[in-house]
Amino acid sequence: MTRDPRYGIVDGEELYRKLAMGEPVLVLDVRTGSEHAARHIPGSLLIPLHELQSRVGEIPNSGTPVAVLSEKGIRGESACKLLAEHAFSPLLNLDGGLQSWTGPTANGDCNHSRHWFGIGPSNFLVQNFDLLPKGIALDLAMGDGRNAIYLATRGFDVDGVDVSQDAVNSARASSRQLGAPIRALVGNVEDGSYIIPEETYNVIMVFNFLHRPLLKEIKDGVKPGGAVIYETFTTEQPRFGPPTNPDYLLKPGELRDAFADWEILIYHETVDPEGPGARQRARAGIVARKPE
Ligand SMILES: C[S@@+](CC[C@H](N)C(=O)[O-])C[C@H]1O[C@@H](n2cnc3c(N)ncnc32)[C@H](O)[C@@H]1O
Structure with missing residues (x-):
């Protein structure tokens, strides 16, 4: 299958390393609110896939890479296609989704915990x-x-x-x-x-x-x-x-x-x-x- 050239892929290990080294990457989580509450990457922005079209304006489109996170990577493909139509670039889909992520995760509301500050x-x-x-x-x-x-x-x-x-x-x-x-x-x-x-x-x-x-x-x-x-x-x-x-x-x-x-x-x-x-x-x- 030929891949859509408007976005790339990143694996969990590589994304974790980028964030930990302080590279500016926005992690966009397109899963549901309950999936996010159960387990997420600290510092990620949650916009469920079904709301993405109406809320795309909440995502800064200033050249900062956007890494899209879904549970297994499948919803991430759809989200990358939609974001590409709105001229977001560079775009990366987390290959294998959260299941391939090897760094720390958080659950619930991070606003009162050490996870509030994200990974980087x-x-x-x-x-x-x-x-x-x-x-x-x-x-x-x-x-x-x-x-x-x-x-x-x-x-x-x-x-x-x-x-x-x-x-x-x-x-x-x-x-x-x-x-x-x-x-x-x-x-x-x-x-x-x-x-x-x-x-x-x-x-x-x-x-x-x-x-x-x-x-x-x-x-x-x-x-x-x-x-x-x-x-x-x-x-x-x-x-x-x-x-x-x-x-x-x-x-x-x-x-x-x-x-x-x-x-x-x-x-x-x-x-x-x-x-x-x-x-x-x-x-x-x-x-x-x-x-x-
Ligand atoms: C808001 S977090 C900040 C963590 C880290 N400095 C950062 O910016 O990512 C505050 C941290 O202080 C730790 N902490 C609170 N009271 C402490 C104490 N008495 N001695 C050592 N660590 C403490 C907490 O466990 C928590 O990890």
Whole structure:
């Protein structure tokens, strides 16, 4: 059978690798709401095939590759044909559908879980990677290890800590599968049972997590000349959704003030525009270098 030249195919392993390496790919899930709720790729946009024609305007048509996900790949073929008629390109059908996907999956509503952030690394990390001094890195509250793994694929020696055994198991599995070794530990960074060793890391990173008493320990854990990269939600966030507890939200200028005695290389306090399937997020981020 000749294949429709307007779209290509990608297998589960290859798609997982692309996402994990931070390649911009939109995963469009064309299954039903109940199939999606039972199991889906974190960060995917759900538009069931029967709604695709009427909702095609929700998908950005700006040259970002769209990978179409169905259960076995068959509905994906129909979706690719429809999207090709609307001039989407490049288009990829996930060959074998979700059944061929080998990366992490989530279920239910991701808006309250670590899966909310999807498979790939943080954009803030990708954009500022070149500012980070190479060497040993620590990812605190690493979740599924998406950022730890990204640094490991780029030559860092990485430790990652999370209180959740599930998250650590998932990070270990992804790290093995992607051939990006990290040391993933279960540890609680709030109750004193996990302590950051002093002046040990070239880079400490924290994404989407705040425990204020930890800030001093994070600064002490970085070697002179090393860096912290930190991005999390601000007090603006409750306008858009969780998290809403002020204990987990940075006040205006708070992150910058915490690093006032370091060299601040990058700082932002911004509201991301609403993306496909993702609501707005209000966050502050910093890359700061510790004095020699
Ligand atoms: C919102 S997720 C962010 C995960 C990851 N940093 C990311 O951006 O993908 C927050 C993570 O913090 C972890 N966490 C919460 N309390 C913690 C604690 N006391 N010690 C270590 N990890 C903790 C959770 O298990 C969860 O994986």
